[in-house]
Amino acid sequence: MMKTLITGAYGQLAKEFIASIKGDVYSFDADKLDITEEKAVFEAVNAYKPDFLINCAAYNNVDKAETDYDNAFKVNALSLKYFARACERYKTKIIHFSTDFVFPGKTEKVPYRETELPNPVNKYGQSKLEGEKLLSSNYENYSIFRVSWLYGQGTQNFPFKLKNWAKDKKELKIAEDEVSVPTPTSLVSGIVNKSLDLKGVWHLCCKGFASRYEWALKIAKKENISVKIIGARQADFGLPAKRPQFSAMDSSKLESEIGVKFPYWTEFYE
Numbered sequence: 001m002m003k004t005l006i007t008g009a010y011g012q013l014a015k016e017f018i019a020s021i022k023g024d025v026y027s028f029d030a031d032k033l034d035i036t037e038e039k040a041v042f043e044a045v046n047a048y049k050p051d052f053l054i055n056c057a058a059y060n061n062v063d064k065a066e067t068d069y070d071n072a073f074k075v076n077a078l079s080l081k082y083f084a085r086a087c088e089r090y091k092t093k094i095i096h097f098s099t100d101f102v103f104p105g106k107t108e109k110v111p112y113r114e115t116e117l118p119n120p121v122n123k124y125g126q127s128k129l130e131g132e133k134l135l136s137s138n139y140e141n142y143s144i145f146r147v148s149w150l151y152g153q154g155t156q157n158f159p160f161k162l163k164n165w166a167k168d169k170k171e172l173k174i175a176e177d178e179v180s181v182p183t184p185t186s187l188v189s190g191i192v193n194k195s196l197d198l199k200g201v202w203h204l205c206c207k208g209f210a211s212r213y214e215w216a217l218k219i220a221k222k223e224n225i226s227v228k229i230i231g232a233r234q235a236d237f238g239l240p241a242k243r244p245q246f247s248a249m250d251s252s253k254l255e256s257e258i259g260v261k262f263p264y265w266t267e268f269y270e
């Protein structure tokens, strides 16, 4: 029977894996397995000797990471070195997630391929890129799926936040100059389940792309949110972290590798 260890178990992506992975699943969030504790990581891997370790734990607060880089680095980067060392003995396959924010953003609206060079514009992106490097330089049996604008169960996603903001406002300003690809967590878990044998770095998101503003309009329509949505610029919000203006990714390498056509992001709003 296949054994899988899942970290960051309370997160939105982990929930999908816990519900869909075949075989025995051992899932823990920070209260039971803090991935920044090297000893705890070793003990967990030694105790369960998993075939797969799916790392869904992450420091995802993009703005806070600007002033809290040490912690962002520990969670998003250093932990990958611990996983690599701990997994060596049992040849456990490490499945890890990274982000479109490893890219700087471009003016020409052509989605990023795996061959393009990362160069993050914020500390969160930097910590995630360091995680990719620490995994790939310390281990061989891994896959990294770069995903973008995830939404699923729970409160840590844009559709939930939009609904919440709309509760006590008549109008909402949403950025038009931030473009990427909204991607449901269920799509990511479904595709990863079909890609367990793959190694290396893969882009995994829906087809097409949207600005935050365009996505907000679709969410509002689908959820019958009556708030007025007004296009704005990132600069209007004065947020600590800079975001790439266009960081959409192209997943066609993964599509052709596994022979599956990915849906357009808009298909989830029809």
Ligand SMILES: NC(=O)c1ccc[n+]([C@@H]2O[C@H](COP(=O)([O-])OP(=O)(O)OC[C@H]3O[C@@H](n4cnc5c(N)ncnc54)[C@H](OP(=O)(O)O)[C@@H]3O)[C@@H](O)[C@H]2O)c1
Pocket: 007, 008, 009, 010, 011, 012, 013, 014, 029, 030, 031, 033, 034, 035, 036, 055, 056, 057, 058, 059, 060, 075, 096, 097, 098, 099, 100, 128, 147, 148, 149, 150, 151, 156
């Ligand atoms: N969400 C997105 O839009 C997005 C975009 C691009 C890439 N990604 C990547 O996709 C993956 C999954 O993201 P997600 O949206 O499912 O994240 P999520 O919902 O924020 O879940 C992350 C989980 O990790 C936990 N965690 C934080 N520090 C930990 C630690 N030291 N030890 C163990 N667990 C810890 C968090 O607990 P607390 O909540 O208590 O901190 C949370 O339960 C991550 O690698 C993320 O970087 C996400």
